[in-house]
Amino acid sequence: MSCSLHEVFDQTYRELKPRSPVPHLQVEFYNFANINNTIRLREGRLLVRISDLLEGAPEAVLKAIAHILVAKMYRKPVDREHAARYRRYVAAHRMSRKAHLVRQIRGRKRIASPQGNIYNLEAIFEELNFKFFHGLLARPQMTWSSEPARNRLGHYDPAHNAIVVSRVFDQPRVPQLVVEYIVYHEMLHLKHPVKVRGNRRCVHPAEFQADERLFPRLEDARRFLRLL
Numbered sequence: 001m002s003c004s005l006h007e008v009f010d011q012t013y014r015e016l017k018p019r020s021p022v023p024h025l026q027v028e029f030y031n032f033a034n035i036n037n038t039i040r041l042r043e044g045r046l047l048v049r050i051s052d053l054l055e056g057a058p059e060a061v062l063k064a065i066a067h068i069l070v071a072k073m074y075r076k077p078v079d080r081e082h083a084a085r086y087r088r089y090v091a092a093h094r095m096s097r098k099a100h101l102v103r104q105i106r107g108r109k110r111i112a113s114p115q116g117n118i119y120n121l122e123a124i125f126e127e128l129n130f131k132f133f134h135g136l137l138a139r140p141q142m143t144w145s146s147e148p149a150r151n152r153l154g155h156y157d158p159a160h161n162a163i164v165v166s167r168v169f170d171q172p173r174v175p176q177l178v179v180e181y182i183v184y185h186e187m188l189h190l191k192h193p194v195k196v197r198g199n200r201r202c203v204h205p206a207e208f209q210a211d212e213r214l215f216p217r218l219e220d221a222r223r224f225l226r227l228l
């Protein structure tokens, strides 16, 4: 018998709090790094996130976790049978959980991250956005490239709405100014989309170049890049 997560929580709520109306429920499977389930009440809405490791668990197990979460939320005693059922399921699935974690970590390596060893690209974006764009640019995904490419300092990838910066620059010997300049340049591409004149693509039009000259110590940053 299949049954939606939402129904399970709805039913559990009615069982535990028969006299109060069921609040608006938002229940979803969530890709936690570890087995984890959360519940919180926000603006009258009950937000529930269930580890996606429980996706495909039997209905009795989903009922057990719903019971545990709702009971905890409203400080009701947790039924021992539900607690035991949930524990048994997690214990039995510990091995597949490990395999799942390994897959996730591998996946994470492929999907590059804004946090490098030295610099955090999101933090740099936010600072530049505040300083030069009145905080008006919507932040795309910020990622270090998976390979330390030397031919491309950085680029904007419209397909993934991502600014990708070559990992070559995530080193202590590279001044923050240089990383900022590369990010600033890509941010200007967001501000000045590529213009097409006839059949010529104008990637760095005059307004782009004028904005670029506003970057303090522009020449220092460029000199460093030439020496690289």
Ligand SMILES: [Zn+2]
Pocket (backbone or CB within 6 Å): 185, 189, 203, 204
């Ligand atoms: Zn460019």
